[in-house]
Amino acid sequence: MSGWKTGDLLDLQDLTREDIESILETAKSFKEVSTRDVKKVPALRGKTVVMLFSEPSTRTRVSFELAAKRLSADTLNVSVSASSLSKGESILDMAKNIEAMNVDMIVVRHRSSGVPKVLADALTPGIINAGDGCRAHPTQALLDMFTIKEKLGKIEGLKVAIIGDILHSRVARSNIEGLTKLGAKVTLCGPSTLIPVGIEVQGVKVTHCLEDVLKDSDVLMFLRLQKERQQEKYLPSVREYVRKFGLNKEKLKWAKKDVVIMHPGPVNRGIELSADVADGENSVILEQVTNGVAVRMAVLYLLLGKKEK
Amino acid sequence: MALLIKNANIVTSKGIAKECQDILIEKGIIEKILSKISEGDHKVIDAKGKLVLPGLIDLHCHLREPGQEHKETIESGSKSAAKGGFTTIFCMPNTKPVIDNAKIIEGILKEVKRVGLVNVIPVGAVTKGQNGEELTDIFELKEAGCLALSDDGKSVSNGQLMRHALEYAKMVNILVMEHCEDPTLSQGVMNEGSCSTFLGLKGIPDISESIIVSRDIELVRYLKTKIHFSHISSARSVELIRVAKAQGIEVTAEACPHHFSLTENAVESFDTNTKVNPPLKTQADVDAIKQGLKDGTIDCITTDHAPHTAEEKELEFDRAPVGMIGFETALGLAIKELVETKILTWGKLVERMAVSPARISGLTTKGEIVEGKDADIVIVDSDKVWVFDKSEIVSKSKNSPFIGKTLKGCVETTICGGKVSYQAKQ
Numbered sequence: 001m002s003g004w005k006t007g008d009l010l011d012l013q014d015l016t017r018e019d020i021e022s023i024l025e026t027a028k029s030f031k032e033v034s035t036r037d038v039k040k041v042p043a044l045r046g047k048t049v050v051m052l053f054s055e056p057s058t059r060t061r062v063s064f065e066l067a068a069k070r071l072s073a074d075t076l077n078v079s080v081s082a083s084s085l086s087k088g089e090s091i092l093d094m095a096k097n098i099e100a101m102n103v104d105m106i107v108v109r110h111r112s113s114g115v116p117k118v119l120a121d122a123l124t125p126g127i128i129n130a131g132d133g134c135r136a137h138p139t140q141a142l143l144d145m146f147t148i149k150e151k152l153g154k155i156e157g158l159k160v161a162i163i164g165d166i167l168h169s170r171v172a173r174s175n176i177e178g179l180t181k182l183g184a185k186v187t188l189c190g191p192s193t194l195i196p197v198g199i200e201v202q203g204v205k206v207t208h209c210l211e212d213v214l215k216d217s218d219v220l221m222f223l224r225l226q227k228e229r230q231q232e233k234y235l236p237s238v239r240e241y242v243r244k245f246g247l248n249k250e251k252l253k254w255a256k257k258d259v260v261i262m263h264p265g266p267v268n269r270g271i272e273l274s275a276d277v278a279d280g281e282n283s284v285i286l287e288q289v290t291n292g293v294a295v296r297m298a299v300l301y302l303l304l305g306k307k308e309k
Numbered sequence: 310m311a312l313l314i315k316n317a318n319i320v321t322s323k324g325i326a327k328e329c330q331d332i333l334i335e336k337g338i339i340e341k342i343l344s345k346i347s348e349g350d351h352k353v354i355d356a357k358g359k360l361v362l363p364g365l366i367d368l369h370c371h372l373r374e375p376g377q378e379h380k381e382t383i384e385s386g387s388k389s390a391a392k393g394g395f396t397t398i399f400c401m402p403n404t405k406p407v408i409d410n411a412k413i414i415e416g417i418l419k420e421v422k423r424v425g426l427v428n429v430i431p432v433g434a435v436t437k438g439q440n441g442e443e444l445t446d447i448f449e450l451k452e453a454g455c456l457a458l459s460d461d462g463k464s465v466s467n468g469q470l471m472r473h474a475l476e477y478a479k480m481v482n483i484l485v486m487e488h489c490e491d492p493t494l495s496q497g498v499m500n501e502g503s504c505s506t507f508l509g510l511k512g513i514p515d516i517s518e519s520i521i522v523s524r525d526i527e528l529v530r531y532l533k534t535k536i537h538f539s540h541i542s543s544a545r546s547v548e549l550i551r552v553a554k555a556q557g558i559e560v561t562a563e564a565c566p567h568h569f570s571l572t573e574n575a576v577e578s579f580d581t582n583t584k585v586n587p588p589l590k591t592q593a594d595v596d597a598i599k600q601g602l603k604d605g606t607i608d609c610i611t612t613d614h615a616p617h618t619a620e621e622k623e624l625e626f627d628r629a630p631v632g633m634i635g636f637e638t639a640l641g642l643a644i645k646e647l648v649e650t651k652i653l654t655w656g657k658l659v660e661r662m663a664v665s666p667a668r669i670s671g672l673t674t675k676g677e678i679v680e681g682k683d684a685d686i687v688i689v690d691s692d693k694v695w696v697f698d699k700s701e702i703v704s705k706s707k708n709s710p711f712i713g714k715t716l717k718g719c720v721e722t723t724i725c726g727g728k729v730s731y732q733a734k735q
Contacts, residue, residue, distance in 0.1 A: 090623045112625030113509040114579030133627065135509030170509055197512065198503030 002120030007306045008127045009299055010116050011136035012177040020178060023298050024146050030301070031294035033070055043301055044073035050098050053109040053130070054080040054091065059265060059289065060130050060140075064107050067296035073304075076103075091115055092122060099123045104304060108132070113170075126303050134168050140264050141174035143295040145182065147288050148219055151260050156183035161213040163245060164223030164272055165194045167234075171264045172223060176202050189213045190245060193234045210245055214254040221262045222247065222272045238271060248274035252282070260284055311335045312727055313351040314686065317361040319678050322664045324656035325360065332361070334684040337727040342680055354729075356688050359721055362659055363678050364396025364685030365640065366666035368486070368563055369461070369539055369611035371632070372398075372429065375416065376405025381616040381705045383417065386636075387426040389614070389704035391731035393636035394720040396685035397428040397666075397675060398614075401461040402439065409434040409445045411453035418454055426730040428685075430670070435460045435474045435485065441467060444474060447481045456670050459486035461539060462586075464521050466492055472528055479534040484670060486537045489521035489546065490587065498627050500573045500588040508576060510626060515543040515594070518587055522546045526553045526560060535559035537669055540613050542568045542587040544597030551606040561669050562601070563611040566642035567633060567710070569598045575710060581622045581629035582710040585615070602661060603652050609665040612639045616706030634704045638697055640689070641716030649717060655691075684727040693719040 003014040012020065033041055049068040051061055061077065068075045080094055091110065098106060105126045108116045113133030120127040131137040149155055160179055166172045166188050176199075179186050186204040188195060195206055207213060214220070229235050247261070261273070261282045269275045278285060312334040319326045319342070331346040332339060372386040381389075383400075390398050400417070402408035408417070414431050421429040433450035437443045439460045447458065458478060464487060465471040471487075478485045494517040499505050501512025522538060526549060529536050541547060541562045553560050567585060572592050575583040583589060601607035615632025622629050643662065647653040653661065667676025674683045699712045723731035 090620075091625065092623055110625070112627045114626045117579050118625075133509050134511075173507075173509060196506035197501050197514075198506050201503045202507070 002117060002127070007303050008116075008120040009138050009303060010120060010127065010129050012138050012141055012174050012181065015181075017181050020142070020145070020181060023142055023295065023302060024149060026298035026302060027146050027291070027294040030297040031291065033297070034290070034293055039070050040072055041070065042072045044068070044071040044304055047073040047105070047304055048103040049073045049075050049105045049107060049300065050103045051075065051077045051107045052080065052095065052098065053078070055109050055111045055131070057109050057131065060109065063289070063292040064130060064296050067293050067300055070293070071297055071300060073300070092118065095119050095123055099125055105300065128299060128303065131170055134170050134173070136174045137170040138174050139292070139296055139299055140171050141178040142299065143288055143292040144175055144221065144262060144264070145178055146291045146295050147262065147284055148260065150291070151284060152218060155179065158184045158218045159187065159216055160184045160219040160221060161187045161189055161217040162221045162223065163189045163210065163213065165225055165229060166190050166199065166223070167194045167196045168226065169223050175221065176204055180204065187213055187217070191235060191241065194229070210247070210251065211254055214251060217259065218256065219260045219262065220247070220255065223264065224266065224268055225271050242271055246272055246274070247277050249276050249280075252277055252280075258282070262288060265289065311340070311351045312684070312724070313346060313348060313353045314361065314688070315353055315355045316357040318356065318359065319361045320655050320659050321677065322656050322660040324654055329357075332678065332686070334724070334727045337684050339678060339680055339682050339684050342678070354688070354722060360655065360689045360691045361678065362394070362687045362689055363663040363676055364687050364723065364725060365394045365662045366670075366672070366676060367395050367398040367612050367614070367636070367639070368457070368537070368609060368666045368670060370398050370400055370614035370636070371403065371616065372400040373404065373616060374420065375413065380618055383420045383429060384424045385703070385705040386614070386616070387421070387424045387429065388731075389634070389636040389702075391426045391723045391725065392703045392720060393638070394640050394687035394689065394723055395427055395636060396687070396723060396725040396730070397430065397672065399430050399432050399457060399670065401432050401459060402434040403462040407434050407439050408432065409437050409439070411449050414450070414453040414455065427725050430454065430456055432457045432459050432461070432486065434458065435465050436470065439463065441465055441470065444470070444477060447477055447483060451481050451483050455483065456672070457484040457486050457537070459488060459539065461486070461488045463492060464488055464490050468524065468528070471525070472532065475528055475532050475534045475536065479532070484535075484537055486539050487521065487525055488539050489518045489525070489541070491517045491520045494520070498584060498588070499576050500590045502573065502591065504573045504576065510576070513588055515545060515590060518543050519545040519549055522549050526550075526558055529560060530556075530558045535561075538562040540565050540568065540587060540611065541601070541607060542590055542594060542598070544594045547597045547601040547606055551601070554606060561608045562606065563609045564598045564602060564607045565611055565613045566635060566639050566646070569595055569602070570642050570646050571710065579626050580710060581624065581626055582633055582708050584626060584629055584631050585633055586631040599647065599652050602647060603657070608661070608669060610639065610643055610661045611666070612636055614704070616704055617708045618706055619708075622708050632708070634702070634706055634709050636704065637702060638709065638711045638716060640720060641695070641697070641718055642711070644691065644718035645716055684724060686724040687720055688722040690719045690721050693717070695719050
């Protein structure tokens, strides 16, 4: 057994609307902790949280580490390089070794979809998915929803557009799962080659016209475009992508005046967002980062407070 | 010493016989079938209450020897096949080295003879080293004992080369089997659709299979030759084959138990034992495979038994090797999914698992329980409900998504060439 009820956060699929709302509510009270002079509460004293990352990720790892430390948990970083896996040790072996040292929570980032679930099914400590392949990035979606709620006061009924490479995006998948649960109307916008087959069954609309979504949306969530997608023949050129799907000051005029512009980072400046838009007054990109710590504190606190698996 | 099966309720392609008979086996041949044969000093097996089927024939399996004996050997694979009720199995050439010359076949057949549990017929490669570039010496392969050719694991993607393979094979009178997959479209790890999108796994569109099916149908039509399609898994492929057959084009096809027992939803567990090539598909595809088996568009059932060790399968889903073992669950799954659900009668089941594979591969002395044919027979307890238990798997590898599943119909005794090659514990 694995999932939110038994002490894991793998994706937002198995969380109810109430579960998500309770995380966002808890995060609200933790956000204040980070603004204090002494940025620490004793909630998780004596607990050990291990960050098991097999993919480079500075911001997510730092955010989790700060979240755990501000709750007084002991933290440890393990980066699994591809080389140790090629020695014949599987990620499961590695995680079992960490489990044997009696840790309470393992935060996992892995390039292959499904790894957090496989670990959660096999191990006693709770597992938090910090991003797996193209599958899910639940804490990113939670911090995005937290930020939207903070900015616009609600999520129900809002029109949210997710723009870019949906096919390869775990951030998009988790946001679709979470936002539709909370009653937002989600539209995906991107080149037809980067929209995954059958995504409509998840209750979203698909368009290839940026102008349409700009005119109609309350929130614009841009995704990072990996430049490899051109070599992989998904795109004729990055130049054409920027022209049709990138946002700059000029096109921003089509959008609602108080539109909220988000990005999970790191931004490819000049590709999905021009620098002036990324740093402009509609952008909440750095607030997302701030909120990430609060949301991760809430997730750690709620999961470690659950009955053990 | 002769072997006498008493009270045999024989199943032929026409169905279950009305009355039980006795079967006398001598020198590996079915000598006599009569309503009563005296016991004399024969070794007697009483088949009362059981069904007696011709030994099952599997046109598609992987025994991994030579080269990957850590996964399976001819010996362990033969034991597993015998336990599953198979008496003749065709092993695919993607061994290390590839089965592409007489010397390797000689070595395999020597080991098969030493083990002596089931008939193993090597399938030769279409191209040297399965590299898709040069044809193998096809006369040599046939003379060494191959009845079929395949580059299984991949298609012969070059159309010109496939044309020459089909033409040459027609002259040699050897069957060509095709693994249908367009490699430029199949860079994924599961079926493409809403399920792969949800799981964030790279999808393979089902047209990767049907594009090669349709190319080959056109080649065969044009060249007036024939072909056999391996492990057909999609509704569209079934449809194309049905139309081709109706037009008199000489194509035959097989399907595997996992493709009529599981859908792509099984991958949601991220259990790497559900990773297989061609990938598990949708319910509509499963229904089409079943319909194809019912109306004969799909001629036969094969296992695509593909052993991998636990260490190999313990990798992340996108890095794990494809394939699952199949000998020991094939009959139980076929009975559960096809006979119990009235898609196939017992007679049709025997046709799909013995009569048709013998016909397609040209094994004229096998596939039926008739006087004068080879004494390859399997005795089945058709009512027995059992759980597929990992600890009882005979194959060297345990990579099956069916572990823990309940199946119906269990092999009691397998007789190959008149000798008991498997006997269930009492």
